[in-house]
Amino acid sequence: MSEQKRPLIFVTNDDGITAPGISALVDAMLPLGNVWIIAPDKAQSGMGHAVTFSTILRLKPFKYGRGVQGAWACSGTPVDCVKLGIAEVLHRKPDLLVSGINHGSNASINVIYSGTMSAAVEGAVESIPSIGFSLMDEDWDADFEAAGAVAGKMAAQVLEHGLPEGTCLNVNIPKGRPADVGDIKICRQAMGYWKDAFDSRQSPSGAPYYWMRGEIYNPDKGADTDMAALDAGNISVVPIHYDMTAHHAIGQLNQWDL
Amino acid sequence: MSEQKRPLIFVTNDDGITAPGISALVDAMLPLGNVWIIAPDKAQSGMGHAVTFSTILRLKPFKYGRGVQGAWACSGTPVDCVKLGIAEVLHRKPDLLVSGINHGSNASINVIYSGTMSAAVEGAVESIPSIGFSLMDEDWDADFEAAGAVAGKMAAQVLEHGLPEGTCLNVNIPKGRPADVGDIKICRQAMGYWKDAFDSRQSPSGAPYYWMRGEIYNPDKGADTDMAALDAGNISVVPIHYDMTAHHAIGQLNQWDL
Numbered sequence: 070m071s072e073q074k075r076p077l078i079f080v081t082n083d084d085g086i087t088a089p090g091i092s093a094l095v096d097a098m099l100p101l102g103n104v105w106i107i108a109p110d111k112a113q114s115g116m117g118h119a120v121t122f123s124t125i126l127r128l129k130p131f132k133y134g135r136g137v138q139g140a141w142a143c144s145g146t147p148v149d150c151v152k153l154g155i156a157e158v159l160h161r162k163p164d165l166l167v168s169g170i171n172h173g174s175n176a177s178i179n180v181i182y183s184g185t186m187s188a189a190v191e192g193a194v195e196s197i198p199s200i201g202f203s204l205m206d207e208d209w210d211a212d213f214e215a216a217g218a219v220a221g222k223m224a225a226q227v228l229e230h231g232l233p234e235g236t237c238l239n240v241n242i243p244k245g246r247p248a249d250v251g252d253i254k255i256c257r258q259a260m261g262y263w264k265d266a267f268d269s270r271q272s273p274s275g276a277p278y279y280w281m282r283g284e285i286y287n288p289d290k291g292a293d294t295d296m297a298a299l300d301a302g303n304i305s306v307v308p309i310h311y312d313m314t315a316h317h318a319i320g321q322l323n324q325w326d327l
Numbered sequence: 328m329s330e331q332k333r334p335l336i337f338v339t340n341d342d343g344i345t346a347p348g349i350s351a352l353v354d355a356m357l358p359l360g361n362v363w364i365i366a367p368d369k370a371q372s373g374m375g376h377a378v379t380f381s382t383i384l385r386l387k388p389f390k391y392g393r394g395v396q397g398a399w400a401c402s403g404t405p406v407d408c409v410k411l412g413i414a415e416v417l418h419r420k421p422d423l424l425v426s427g428i429n430h431g432s433n434a435s436i437n438v439i440y441s442g443t444m445s446a447a448v449e450g451a452v453e454s455i456p457s458i459g460f461s462l463m464d465e466d467w468d469a470d471f472e473a474a475g476a477v478a479g480k481m482a483a484q485v486l487e488h489g490l491p492e493g494t495c496l497n498v499n500i501p502k503g504r505p506a507d508v509g510d511i512k513i514c515r516q517a518m519g520y521w522k523d524a525f526d527s528r529q530s531p532s533g534a535p536y537y538w539m540r541g542e543i544y545n546p547d548k549g550a551d552t553d554m555a556a557l558d559a560g561n562i563s564v565v566p567i568h569y570d571m572t573a574h575h576a577i578g579q580l581n582q583w584d585l
Contacts, residue, residue, distance in 0.1 A: 117406075118375030118439045125536040126525075148375075148440075152523045153537060178452060180571050181376045182406075190571075194436060194520050226583050235518065236573040253585040257572040260493065262452050265410045267384075278383040279411060306585075308576035313438050313448075314515040315494040318566035325484050327511040327564075 076102035076164035076228055079154060079197075083113045083147045083171065083184025086131055086140065090170035093213030094202060095137060097221040098167060101228060103138050105163070106131070107154030109184075110142035114173075116184040118191070121145040126153055147188035155195065165228055166192035169202035170216045172209065176241045176295040176305060177261035177287060189237040190311055198227045199237035205299060206244040215250045216242040219304055223253075232308075239307040243299055251303035258307050259294035261287030334360035334422035334486055337412060337455075341371045341405045341429065341442025344389055344398065348428035351471030352460060353395060355479040356425060359486060361396050363421070364389070365412030367442075368400035372431075374442040376449070379403040384411055405446035413453065423486055424450035427460035428474045430467065434499045434553040434563060435519035435545060447495040448569055456485045457495035463557060464502040473508045474500040477562055481511075490566075497565040501557055509561035516565050517552035519545030 078098045082091040086108040098104045110129065126145045133140035141158055143150045147168065155162060168188040175183040185201045192199025200223055204216040219242050232238065239258075243250055268280040287296050295305035336356045340349040344366040356362050368387065384403045391398035399416055401408045405426065413420060426446040433441040443459045450457025458481055462474040477500050490496065497516075501508055526538040545554050553563035 112381060115378045115380055116375070117377040117445065119377040119404075120373045120375070120440050120539065122373055122539045123370060125528075125538060127534070127536050146377075149539070152539065153525060156523055156525050157527065157537065178569065181448065181452075181569055182378050187375065190439065194439075222585075226585065230583060233573065233576045233579060236576050255577050255580045255585075257574065257577065258570055260570065265414055267411060267414050269415065270383075276385070278385050279415065280383060281378065281380045281407070281410065306580065308573040308580055309571045310573035310576075311436065311439055311571070312516055312518065313567045313569070313571070315491065315566040315568035316515065318491045318494050318568075319513050319515065321491060322513045322564065322566055325488060327480075327484065327513075 078102040078104050079163035079166045080104055080106045081108045081147055081150045081168050081188045083109065083116060085109050085112045086142045088172065089209060090172050090213060093217040094167055094170045094220055097217040098224060099136050101224055105138050105159060106133055106140040107143055107150045107158055109147060109150060110144055113146050113184045115182050116146045117182050118148055118187040119146045121149050128153060128157065147184040148191045151188050151191040162195060162197050165224060166197045166199040167224060170213055170220060171203035172211060173203065173207040174205045174241055175201060175203040175239060176299055177259040177285060180239055180258060180309060186239055190309060193235055193237040194311055198232045200224065200227060200240060202240045204242050215245060215247040218247055236308045236310045239309050241295060241299055241305045243302055251301065253304045253306055254298040256295040256298050256305045256307050257293055259287050259296035260289040261285050261296060336360040336362050337421035337424045338362055338364045339366045339405055339408045339426050339446045341367065341374060343367050343370045344400045346430065347467060348430050348471060351475040352425055352428045352478055355475040356482060357394050359482055363396050363417060364391055364398040365401055365408045365416055367405060367408060368402055371404050371442045373440050374404045375440050376406055376445040377404045379407050386411060386415065405442040406449045409446050409449040420453060420455050423482060424455045424457040425482060428471055428478060429461035430469060431461065431465040432463045432499055433459060433461040433497060434557055435517040435543060438497055438516060438567060444497055448567060451493055451495040452569055456490045458482065458485060458498060460498045462500050473503060473505040476505055494566045494568045497567050499553060499557055499563045501560055509559065511562045511564055512556040514553040514556050514563045514565050515551055517545050517554035518547040519543050519554060
């Protein structure tokens with residue numbers, strides 16, 4: 070494959086440019102194309118689709134090596150990285166945008182809180198074939214070998230087939246060695262949610278503050294959900310789009326006296 | 328109506344607890360129920376569905392007066408306000424959650440970037456009837472009279488009818504005096520997007536930085552969209568849900584060799 074014909078692959082994440090997860094993703098992408106990294110300069114987990122327009126953004130070159138074409142650390146959110154990377158680093162849309170590999174699950178409702186997935190959704194908004202990858206292991210030193218192999222396989226498929234207009238993929242990979250990880254299942258998002266709780270504490274000077282915690286609860290037992298696939302040890306792939314319209318509710322609302 | 332039977336109404340926003348828009352929303356809600364305010368202590372525009380779990384959150388009492396039951400300024404995002412307000416202030420789910428009135432449009436793709444709408448979406452995730460209101464005027468001193476009247480009318484309808492499970496409403500109101508504002512139209516989200524641009528500048532010491540700007544572009548000319556309703560001077564109401572699955576793409580992906 071000549072250098073000109075190699076796909077341009079944009080790699081980002083939400084755990085920051087120094088995270089082991091993005092390193093595993095870069096390794097998986099290098100055989101597939103010319104890799105550029107524009108990723109947050111610090112952890113940006115839980116940033117959702119936040120964008121920075123009320124303050125300034127910075128880009129700093131980052132020595133990544135390993136055959137990467139260029140790497141930049143951005144002071145903003147994952148979505149900022151996508152917007153600023155395209156406009157000011159690549160000066161063109163990439164052929165593929167990949168985000169991750171996240172340290173922790175982005176299945177079910179996590180898709181709306183996730184910086185990893187919001188970067189992929191922003192790619193979809195900009196008509197770029199985009200995938201977010203997440204490993205079901207929050208450890209910084211998690212074993213990314215199986216997830217990296219899945220990322221390489223899925224990226225090759227997306228480069229070959231493209232994706233339906235306005236969609237991206239939310240890929241979650243179970244924890245485990247490559248031999249232990251099951252099949253790839255196309256799923257829908259499970260309708261789970263977080264049961265929130267807060268730890269109430271006091272600072273040394275007596276000022277109250279809170280830590281958010283909680284646990285995910287999934288009453289949606291559908292066999293076609295991402296949570297069901299993951300519970301069975303399989304890899305979940307959910308096509309995601311950014312049309313948030315509840316189309317099924319329009320008829321009902323039209324009966325109101327407005 | 329006895330005090331016991333008056334609905335409990337949770338008011339929040341993303342422009343901060345001191346914004347004129349939330350004041351107009353409070354005025355519109357006071358005749359309808361017992362109003363509690365838990366809103367950001369500073370502007371949180373563009374925060375999307377960001378949540379704060381990597382650092383601490385604070386709540387400070389805020390003197391609002393005017394018959395409000397209680398008001399608290401929260402150090403976090405609009406979604407944090409919803410979660411923390413329910414868990415640590417109200418200790419129950421409200422009967423209605425309203426967010427806004429935003430200073431500026433949240434039509435079309437803005438729904439995914441908007442802190443105002445993310446608070447309403449978080450309400451929907453928690454099975455609370457929820458509405459986000461936005462005025463098509465970014466001025467701090469905008470005229471909220473028409474938008475306030477729309478907010479009161481829509482809130483009364485939602486208190487009467489409820490909303491389909493897992494949905495909230497994205498209500499956008501054109502700029503203008505009450506007599507100039509058109510009809511309420513139930514719509515779908517227009518498939519527009521932002522054409523991004525960045526101003527590249529240098530700090531006094533020579534360090535480069537960027538300001539995000541850009542303009543929304545809407546190739547979606549459907550007469551049933553929020554943008555079409557607003558362009559015609561009407562009020563757009565889009566039912567929004569948090570199932571981001573692109574259900575129509577599942578069949579196509581199942582044909583891949585995975």
